[in-house]
Amino acid sequence: MKKTTIHDIARELDVTFSTVARALNDHPAISAATKAAVLETAKRLNYQQNKLASSLRSGRTNVIGIIVPSLDTSFFSSVVHGLEKVMNENGYSMLLYQTGESLSQEQKGIETFLQSRVDGIISSVSGEVEIKEFYEQISKRQVPLLFFDRAINELPVPSVTINDYRAGFLATEHLIGQGYKNIAHLTSDQNLTIFKERFRGYRDALQRYNLPVDEKMIFKGKLSLEFGKESVQQMLDKQMNFDAVFAAEDYTAMGALQLLLEKGYKVPEEIGIMGFANEAFGAFVTPSLSTVDQQTIRMGEETAHLFLKLIGSKDYYGTTPERIVLDPILLPRRSSQPD
Amino acid sequence: MKKTTIHDIARELDVTFSTVARALNDHPAISAATKAAVLETAKRLNYQQNKLASSLRSGRTNVIGIIVPSLDTSFFSSVVHGLEKVMNENGYSMLLYQTGESLSQEQKGIETFLQSRVDGIISSVSGEVEIKEFYEQISKRQVPLLFFDRAINELPVPSVTINDYRAGFLATEHLIGQGYKNIAHLTSDQNLTIFKERFRGYRDALQRYNLPVDEKMIFKGKLSLEFGKESVQQMLDKQMNFDAVFAAEDYTAMGALQLLLEKGYKVPEEIGIMGFANEAFGAFVTPSLSTVDQQTIRMGEETAHLFLKLIGSKDYYGTTPERIVLDPILLPRRSSQPD
DNA sequence: ATGAAAGCGCTAACAA
């Protein structure tokens, strides 16, 4: 069964295919009668517009490319959820690419999207300096680009992020307010601004309240349950003096929590714990895990809205890039409140 | 800056554009010298193949469409994660569509994909009888189609699912084996085979062990933490005699668990709880939540592999559809083991 | 209100 085209409809109705095309796109200059006839015939013949042809000719695909490290984390899948919903409501389809934090995958994704002639690219980067050139390729081609959560600040690209510095500060300040004085920090070894900012917030909060910043209390590694456990184990082994742990990610915090409970420590009475990201499990565990909410779905929606707004303004690369910074929401729960 | 095409490269090198095309697709009949020259020039001019044109002409897009209810659940985002990874490794891109369990959205997604001339559609349906016609449209158009997790069994379409009947049976049998005798079941009000099968497994297990099946112990609703709480609250209000709850989904089980603990019941000593889906939080809560693992990532990978295999065989709609059924993995944890 | 014609950038069959 060959596919129906506008030519088939035209033949059936004895008009030219351009008339059919007009009717289908409801062009103003078309009689109501022919339009109705065309629509009826199209339906009868099971016509499906060929978007490839249409896009090739018009130069617009109504497709945007999304690049994320991985969908297997509630953070990114939530953001993508919000993003897709809004873009979809506005007539866009989404091509999805996971990098697995690999730079070469990220390059391949960009390449594919460019070849597919997407109307824009929305990305959460896996590397910053390393991948900068590739993103410059995108702007050179004048393809609208937007960063979310993880941005490359040196590039003049609009973005939607949260204030990670403030988040780190608030989290640490909260621990200090609860009476903890020797706060360890578990962060990522990835060279990403978000983690550096959370760390900077942590450090500044300590200094603000006249607490010493001890390099030995700062652990860098691959964020995970295991890393959380190992880091705490190390502190215990070295008999370090700590009474709280602020992890830059919830699973890591959970690892710390589990190990401490296992070893018989009381959380939050003896040791306080703060996570980051508001994973679903945090509310359910005992003691419930204090954390920072990143407004994931809202971030997705804001990203979509900013994109739509910018793409509507026609001069994407003409104006100074708008950078939306969302406020983190501190969620103090039981694990950091001894009283 | 206009985009570079094969014509630009051809002009630069004084060959015809078809020579360039051949070099770029490394056609066998092309001299090493011209090929090298073309590649060099392509790079220098920043050439990017236009996949729209290529696909329009060749009839292949190397894009597949994925339809899921929502990415904002760890189940679907995990499956999509596995799926995308494998498809990507095999040169496919993924268009993503979320239906939000809405049938009209599901129709729109199918429509869009068909218009985009995807090379195949992989779907987890939101409705069965209601949406059947639309899926028949797909097979009429000879577009490869595959179901995962939620399939429409009446349609001759290949699928990758788990054995929900067995899962329901195993879960219930486990509770019975632990000594529970009055087991309530909380399930979805959606008209989907997966839930009916879990229920059938539950019922058959009760019968197998000579326990009565009581209609009043079966609750249907929108699976969620709240639904879990409400259902249990109802049983308490009516002073019903129950000593275990098997929920068809983990959040619902969690709701049941929370309410019972709140009311001072001992889990698992007085009342046992089983969930379904192996959400991340289950391992971390106290008592840890017994559940059934659905092998999400593996399901995504199997789906991708089956799709690739079938698409390779050229005669997608010629053979009887292969239906892969994965085994569920029972994860008995603390919430169902009183001893 | 409709028709005619050009062309988006590529693939692929046929010639040379």
Next chain:
DNA sequence: TTGTTAGCGCTTTCAT
């Protein structure tokens, strides 16, 4: 090994 040619199915400009 390279060139020629004919579209894929549509949008869009210019005529009528």
